[in-house]
Amino acid sequence: GAVVSQHPSRVICKSGTSVKIECRSLDFQATTMFWYRQFPKQSLMLMATSNEGSKATYEQGVEKDKFLINHASLTLSTLTVTSAHPEDSSFYICSALLLAGKYEQYFGPGTRLTVT
Amino acid sequence: AQTVTQSQPEMSVQEAETVTLSCTYDTSENNYYLFWYKQPPSRQMILVIRQEAYKQQNATENRFSVNFQKAAKSFSLKISDSQLGDTAMYFCAFIPNFGNEKLTFGTGTRLTIIP
Numbered sequence: 001g002a003v004v005s006q007h008p009s010r011v012i013c014k015s016g017t018s019v020k021i022e023c024r025s026l027d028f029q030a031t032t033m034f035w036y037r038q039f040p041k042q043s044l045m046l047m048a049t050s051n052e053g054s055k056a057t058y059e060q061g062v063e064k065d066k067f068l069i070n071h072a073s074l075t076l077s078t079l080t081v082t083s084a085h086p087e088d089s090s091f092y093i094c095s096a097l098l099l100a101g102k103y104e105q106y107f108g109p110g111t112r113l114t115v116t
Numbered sequence: 117a118q119t120v121t122q123s124q125p126e127m128s129v130q131e132a133e134t135v136t137l138s139c140t141y142d143t144s145e146n147n148y149y150l151f152w153y154k155q156p157p158s159r160q161m162i163l164v165i166r167q168e169a170y171k172q173q174n175a176t177e178n179r180f181s182v183n184f185q186k187a188a189k190s191f192s193l194k195i196s197d198s199q200l201g202d203t204a205m206y207f208c209a210f211i212p213n214f215g216n217e218k219l220t221f222g223t224g225t226r227l228t229i230i231p
Contacts, residue, residue, distance in 0.1 A: 032217060043207060043221045044161075091159065097217050103149050105219060107161035 002028050004096050006108035013084055013115055021079045021111045023094030029074035030096035034105065035067070038091045050077040084115040118143045120210050122222035129198055130230050136183075137193045137225050139208030145169075149211045150184065150191045151219070156204040164206070167191065195227075203229045 003026040013019050023033055031052045036044040048069050049057040056069035066088075068080040077096075081088050091112050095105040119142045129135040141150070152164040167175045167184050174182050179199075183192045195202055208222040 034218070038159075043223050044219075046218060049218065093159075093161065095161070095219075103211055103217055104151075104163060104166065105217075106163070107153075109158070109160045 002096070002098050002104075002106040004094065004106045004108040006094055006111050008111060009109060010112045011114070013113070015085055015115055016083055018080055018082045019084055019113060021081075021092055021094075021113075023077045023079070023096070023108050025075045025096040025106070028096070028098055030077075030098070031074060032097040033071060033077040034095045034097070035069060035077075035079050036093045036095070038093060038110075040091075044093060047079075081113065084113070086115045089113055089115045118145075118210060118212070118220050120208050120220050120222035122208055122225050124225045125223070126226045126228070128228040128230055131200060132197055134194060134196045135198055135227065137195075137206050137208075137227065139191045139193070139222055141189050141191065141208070141210050143189070143210065143212070145212045147212075150182075151209040151211070152180070152182070152191075152193045153207045153209055153221075154202075154204045155207065155224075156201075161207075165193065198229050200229050200231060203227060 005024045007022045033050040035047045038044050047062045050069045050071040052071045058064045071077040093110045095107045098104050121140045148169045150167045154162045154164050165175050165177045165180050179196045181194045205224045207224045209219045211219050
């Protein structure tokens with residue numbers, strides 16, 4: 001099956017620093033990837049849609065200057081949390097869209113970000 | 117607006133029993149896709165089953181099956197012969213198929229299988 005990896009799985013950073021999270025589709029090419037945020041005991045909240053070779057599309061209320069997304073290749077999208085603050089602490093999940101008419105998203109294992 | 121509602125925040129069932137998780141959705145689209153995703157304690161999202169709205173036959177994957185009622189906009193998940201490994205959060209999700217691939221998730225049902 002389609003595999004998506006995320007790195008790192010867990011990161012702790014100090015307030016004011018930036019953190020980069022990588023999302024890779026390992027055995028397929030993904031022109032579209034998605035970034036989600038999940039608070040404890042809640043559902044996934046879509047942050048942005050990442051398209052290879054173009055600017056990401058952000059959901060309403062998501063600061064594009066704070067959450068920088070770069071879809072550099074057909075297998076890699078990165079999310080950079082800039083000037084992180086404790087309120088940015090959360091579980092971040094990426095997914096990659098497998099086309100071929102199935103519209104199935106395959107999810108990475110997630111990254112737990114803790115900002116101290 | 118497209119919404120997905122899961123009215124059961126938590127459920128529990130004895131091992132080997134059958135359990136049904138409810139999901140309703142609202143859309144004005146005629147063709148779309150519905151999914152059930154499982155999120156175990158590891159937090160890895162796993163696709164359990166999918167249903168295309170244009171197919172009348174209910175999808176089945178081993179012990180997992182759905183009851184898709186298009187007119188009622190209902191999409192329930194039945195887990196037969198439940199196992200301890202089925203303990204997880206289950207999210208119902210929906211996606212239109214006209215160039216918009218964004219998933220809309222329900223709030224989830226926490227399912228506990230009791231030994």
